[in-house]
Amino acid sequence: MINVQLTDVNTLRERARTNVDNGAVTEGYMGDREEILRLLNSSLATELVCVLRYKRHYFMASGLKASVAAGEFAEHAAQEAEHADRLAERIMQLGGEPDFNPDNLSKNSHAQYVAGSTLKEMVYEDLVAERIAIDSYREIVQYIGEKDPTTRRLFEDILAQEEEHADDMADILKDL
Structure with a gap:
């Protein structure tokens, strides 16, 4: 069991007033912010590419x-699209900029945009x-661990829905 020491209230109050321009990113943030922002933006690209592919289909x-x-x-x-919005919101909370540049989406996406010509x-x-997405998000969850619980939970939520999507597609594929 991990022994966690709680910070006294006066110290919490004092710390909250320093670097207030950092918004939600406090001194207690333990993640590699730049790397997590990179992972969030590549996941944002993945979700946006998936929106476009699903819309075409x-x-x-x-x-x-x-x-x-x-x-x-x-x-x-x-x-x-909801996943993309949640990822972009988290990027902003961490002081980053969500990358919606169309030129970067395919380059940064984990998934590819393959159109397909038949329903199958x-x-x-x-x-x-x-x-x-399932494999990449699972690895991101493991990478983040306890360093950034908010971002980890976001990815866990999205991962669960991606698993449902995979089940849906697998069921439809069996019937084609």
Whole structure:
């Protein structure tokens, strides 16, 4: 068991008044802020690339089984956009700048943008992208550990939803 010493109230109050321009980043922050900002921005790029791919797949889905897949594509696009917003918000809290530059998205994204031409290819590529996100986010959670619990929890929440997305895509792929 880790023995944690609690800081007395007067010291907490005094520390809160120093470097107040740092916002949420206090002296007690133990993460490598620059590295965590880099990880957050690459994850932001991943989520935005996934939004674009899912949106394309939603509009391009055709065939007998397209309605089920298209519904999932639309739902996943919206959820990936929510992930992107949460990541951008955390970047701002840590004093960084979210990178929405389209020129950087594909370069910084963990997942690739593979369009797919048939419904089966689209679902397959979405499943591959979800599996990439799952592995990369799991590693980020492990890397962060206890150094930045807020960012770790954010990634844990997103990871859980990415796992649901992968299950959805795997189920649809079985039926195609």
